Amino acid sequence: SFLQYIEMENFKSYRGHVVVGPLKQFTAVIGPNGSGKSNFMDAISFVMGEKTTSLRVKRLSDLIHGSSIGRPVARSCYVTAKFIVNGEYQLEFQRSVIGGSSEYRINGNSVSSSAYLARLEKMGINVKAKNFLVFQGAVENIAMKTPKERTSLFEEIS
Amino acid sequence: SFLQYIEMENFKSYRGHVVVGPLKQFTAVIGPNGSGKSNFMDAISFVMGEKTTSLRVKRLSDLIHGSSIGRPVARSCYVTAKFIVNGEYQLEFQRSVIGGSSEYRINGNSVSSSAYLARLEKMGINVKAKNFLVFQGAVENIAMKTPKERTSLFEEIS
Amino acid sequence: RSERFTQCCNHISDAIDGIYKKLARNEAAQAYLGPDNPEEPYLDGINYNCVAPGKRFQPMSNLSGGEKTIAALALLFSIHNYQPAPFFVLDEIDAALDNTNIGKVASYIRDHTTNLQTIVISLKEEFYGHADALVGITPGDGDCLVSKVYLFDLTKFYDK
Amino acid sequence: RSERFTQCCNHISDAIDGIYKKLARNEAAQAYLGPDNPEEPYLDGINYNCVAPGKRFQPMSNLSGGEKTIAALALLFSIHNYQPAPFFVLDEIDAALDNTNIGKVASYIRDHTTNLQTIVISLKEEFYGHADALVGITPGDGDCLVSKVYLFDLTKFYDK
Ligand SMILES: Nc1ncnc2c1ncn2[C@@H]1O[C@H](COP(=O)(O)OP(=O)(O)OP(=O)(O)O)[C@@H](O)[C@H]1O
Numbered sequence: 239s240f241l242q243y244i245e246m247e248n249f250k251s252y253r254g255h256v257v258v259g260p261l262k263q264f265t266a267v268i269g270p271n272g273s274g275k276s277n278f279m280d281a282i283s284f285v286m287g288e289k290t291t292s293l294r295v296k297r298l299s300d301l302i303h304g305s306s307i308g309r310p311v312a313r314s315c316y317v318t319a320k321f322i323v324n325g326e327y328q329l330e331f332q333r334s335v336i337g338g339s340s341e342y343r344i345n346g347n348s349v350s351s352s353a354y355l356a357r358l359e360k361m362g363i364n365v366k367a368k369n370f371l372v373f374q375g376a377v378e379n380i381a382m383k384t385p386k387e388r389t390s391l392f393e394e395i396s
Numbered sequence: 397s398f399l400q401y402i403e404m405e406n407f408k409s410y411r412g413h414v415v416v417g418p419l420k421q422f423t424a425v426i427g428p429n430g431s432g433k434s435n436f437m438d439a440i441s442f443v444m445g446e447k448t449t450s451l452r453v454k455r456l457s458d459l460i461h462g463s464s465i466g467r468p469v470a471r472s473c474y475v476t477a478k479f480i481v482n483g484e485y486q487l488e489f490q491r492s493v494i495g496g497s498s499e500y501r502i503n504g505n506s507v508s509s510s511a512y513l514a515r516l517e518k519m520g521i522n523v524k525a526k527n528f529l530v531f532q533g534a535v536e537n538i539a540m541k542t543p544k545e546r547t548s549l550f551e552e553i554s
Numbered sequence: 555r556s557e558r559f560t561q562c563c564n565h566i567s568d569a570i571d572g573i574y575k576k577l578a579r580n581e582a583a584q585a586y587l588g589p590d591n592p593e594e595p596y597l598d599g600i601n602y603n604c605v606a607p608g609k610r611f612q613p614m615s616n617l618s619g620g621e622k623t624i625a626a627l628a629l630l631f632s633i634h635n636y637q638p639a640p641f642f643v644l645d646e647i648d649a650a651l652d653n654t655n656i657g658k659v660a661s662y663i664r665d666h667t668t669n670l671q672t673i674v675i676s677l678k679e680e681f682y683g684h685a686d687a688l689v690g691i692t693p694g695d696g697d698c699l700v701s702k703v704y705l706f707d708l709t710k711f712y713d714k
Numbered sequence: 715r716s717e718r719f720t721q722c723c724n725h726i727s728d729a730i731d732g733i734y735k736k737l738a739r740n741e742a743a744q745a746y747l748g749p750d751n752p753e754e755p756y757l758d759g760i761n762y763n764c765v766a767p768g769k770r771f772q773p774m775s776n777l778s779g780g781e782k783t784i785a786a787l788a789l790l791f792s793i794h795n796y797q798p799a800p801f802f803v804l805d806e807i808d809a810a811l812d813n814t815n816i817g818k819v820a821s822y823i824r825d826h827t828t829n830l831q832t833i834v835i836s837l838k839e840e841f842y843g844h845a846d847a848l849v850g851i852t853p854g855d856g857d858c859l860v861s862k863v864y865l866f867d868l869t870k871f872y873d874k
């Protein structure tokens with residue numbers, strides 16, 4: 239499967255409805271310091287099921303645009319990841335923050351968080367395995383884990 | 397005072413007697429990954445009194461050239477920092493590893509570690525104040541200390 | 555359960571040396587990955603060791619910043635080899651790399667990752683210049699930061 | 715003892731806003747440093763807050779990688795203002811900085827640090843190109859790493 243579009247609605251520094259894509263085989267995100275590049279990675283991590291501490295916020299509601307200065311523009315925000323599977327059909331995953339908690343949809347249908355994460359895992363996407371997201375400043379640590387940490391990483395993967 | 401030369405003898409990846417200098421007001425150290433740039437910073441930190449854990453080694457004897465592959469070329473190593481003070485005279489600080497411990501000299505005369513560090517402090521050099529050495533990967537943490545950590549930093553400085 | 559673990563461990567340790575050699579573009583580079591306790595690997599730790607090209611076997615803590623980054627990417631690509639995620643997102647992984655190593659990592663991503671889509675965040679032209687498309691992000695006006703997004707399809711500009 | 719502490723604290727908090735503005739080359743940049751408990755500052759913590767140019771007051775944890783680096787350097791130069799060390803050694807402090815910020819930091823070092831000698835380690839031409847002299851280090855032959863050192867006095871090449 240291939241990640242084609244990321245759509246954000248009032249997510250972090252992305253105000254209103256913003257569509258990023260079509261993404262390619264090798265896509266680079268560039269821009270000055272403090273412009274919102276890592277916020278874009280946070281959007282992808284969020285929709286793939288990542289927990290709030292890895293998104294650099296304390297509460298889910300801090301993800302809503304404007305809450306960094308205490309003036310959120312809305313009561314909710316969401317991110318949608320649009321995949322093309324085997325070149326044919328589209329598969330959409332959407333995660334939103336409504337009030338203080340998350341809601342999950344696959345192709346527009348509301349699902350439970352465990353069904354959502356299970357469907358992602360079938361595609362090889364498992365945020366607990368830490369095998370596909372490398373956050374800013376974290377790359378060297380991947381090689382410097384203790385042997386025990388490596389064992390639990392492999393346990394999660396296998 | 398002005399740091400003019402750094403001389404190393406069998407310190408980390410510097411084999412034999414190596415002199416670096418004359419240094420200028422703004423000097424840049426460049427070179428490929430793994431060539432020995434941070435080892436040069438370790439040499440400066442060592443001669444200014446830094447402890448072994450900040451030098452990326454477990455024991456002082458690991459600083460001797462060749463001990464990274466278990467084959468130290470000598471039983472000792474040293475670093476000398478040569479300053480020019482008020483444009484006139486030279487002031488030399490030398491720290492060496494002999495056996496498993498450090499020896500200190502100022503202008504060639506052997507002194508105790510406390511006399512050595514006190515003389516450096518008179519010049520404004522105090523490794524405990526963490527106010528002049530920024531190690532690789534550590535710059536962002538300077539801004540992200542906790543308020544309590546900042547208090548103890550200011551206590552050390554004042 | 556323990557069978558799957560052993561299989562995972564063996565698969566990754568078989569793949570890692572080849573991947574590290576390809577990443578470093580040097581046959582002298584070596585990577586070892588294996589359990590402390592081969593009988594029952596899940597009871598103990600798993601060791602990882604890299605020998606950078608031109609160097610000899612030494613503890614990983616001796617590696618320089620750039621050498622650690624390459625060792626980390628070798629492990630990441632080896633894990634992908636066992637359990638392929640459809641895409642990677644890598645945020646400024648090139649920060650500690652010199653230009654030679656940036657070139658090596660970029661061409662590894664381009665040439666050796668067939669079933670993997672890669673999204674990188676980078677400040678260095680030497681790295682993002684290899685991409686098929688650029689997503690440019692700039693700060694717009696507003697009370698707080700408002701990120702504006704532009705897209706450049708680079709495949710239109712140069713013949714691959 | 716507590717008098718010296720208060721004096722140190724006041725000196726640095728007076729200096730830091732001006733230094734941050736100079737470093738960011740932007741009057742809109744603001745930096746605040748002050749004790750939690752002004753009566754007896756040494757009993758509590760000292761708060762530090764930066765408002766990056768074009769942004770509003772928010773917790774430091776919201777800052778991006780590059781913004782944190784600039785905030786850290788402002789604090790470092792402010793401490794130097796109170797208790798000047800004769801020299802600094804800075805190892806790849808430019809890793810998270812974009813080219814604009816690299817230029818700002820390099821010209822701050824060149825123009826605003828009269829009684830300070832600076833030694834930087836850098837992989838980026840945009841940064842080390844501002845230096846008076848370059849110390850080139852390359853790996854030589856040997857069983858283990860042997861570092862070879864070359865020196866280039868740049869002041870001979872361009873008129874400052
Ligand atoms: N909820 C939010 N609403 C608006 N802006 C936000 C929100 N959360 C964070 N921000 C802003 O996002 C900025 C950080 O952006 P980000 O970390 O993506 O920068 P970056 O492009 O990765 O920069 P660098 O190159 O320095 O790493 C902060 O300055 C912060 O003000």
Ligand SMILES: Nc1ncnc2c1ncn2[C@@H]1O[C@H](COP(=O)(O)OP(=O)(O)OP(=O)(O)O)[C@@H](O)[C@H]1O
Nearest residue numbers: 408429430431432433434435461462464618619620
């Ligand atoms: N005692 C020693 N004798 C010889 N070589 C050593 C010794 N200690 C460390 N080394 C070597 O020094 C190398 C690391 O050098 P250093 O950290 O200075 O690199 P660097 O130039 O800073 O690289 P980077 O740009 O990646 O940060 C290691 O590969 C290690 O083999």
Ligand SMILES: [Mg+2]
Nearest residue numbers: 276374778779
């Ligand atoms: Mg970032």
Ligand SMILES: [Mg+2]
Nearest residue numbers: 434532618619
């Ligand atoms: Mg280094």
